[in-house]
Amino acid sequence: MADRMRISLSRGDITEQHVDAVVNAANSSLLGGGGVDGAIHRKGGGAVLAECRRLRASHYGGGLPPGQAVATTAGNLPARWVIHTVGPVYSTSEDRSAVLASCFTESLRVAHGLGAESVAFPAISTGVYRWPLDDAARIAADALHNAEVTVPRVELVLFSETALAAFRRAFDTA
Known part of the structure; x- marks a missing residue:
């Protein structure tokens, strides 16, 4: 399915990406945290947190389960x-x-459902959740290349040169 998606990789700050949707490597509380999650909540501002609180008060009282995805406004992003x-x-x-x-495929499904033309992903689970970069990159590449639902433009925005190198190897763009 990847032939219907243009996938690019770059080093950068995911909170600065001019895309329709930015994927947040969230914790299950949806109320912010460290790493990508904290950066998105800080830069997105109160509107993101307010929508996350509404989600917690309604559909996700126990938090968002791993592998699932849900959308909110981007606030100030x-x-x-x-x-x-x-x-x-x-x-x-x-x-x-x-x-x-599933984090990648469900996020694509949500982006597609929103009508997004572009989506930016971080290296999900590779920070505080300690997933080895090479393995996470391989899983991301397989998931995106085999996804049943696509969006026209997918960007993987990696925070370090080490992460970018691992993802380039996995996506054969080295």
């Missing part, structure tokens, strides 16, 4: 929407790769 997805914590004793793949 240069995007139209934030798509929040909760990546799995890496485990050496349990294979959670399908949950990580």
Whole structure:
């Protein structure tokens, strides 16, 4: 399906991307945190947090489960929407790769449903959730290349040169 999507990789700050939707590597509370989640909430401002609180008060009282995705306004970000997805914590004793793949495919499904023409992804689960970069990049590449639902332009915005190199290897763009 990737032939209907143009996928690009770059090093940068996901909160500065001029795309229709930015994917947030959220925690299940949807109320902000560290890393990408904290940066998106800080820059997006009160409107993002207010919509997340409404989601918690209605459909996601127990939090957003890992592998699922939900959209809110982007607030002060240069995007139209934030798509929040909760990546799995890496485990050496349990294979959670399908949950990580679901973060990408469910986020694409939500973006498609919104009518987004472009979406930016971070390296989901590779920060505080400790997923090894090379493996996360491979899972992301497989998920995006095999997704049933697509958007015209997908950007993977990586925060470090190390992450960018891992994702380039996985997407064969080195």
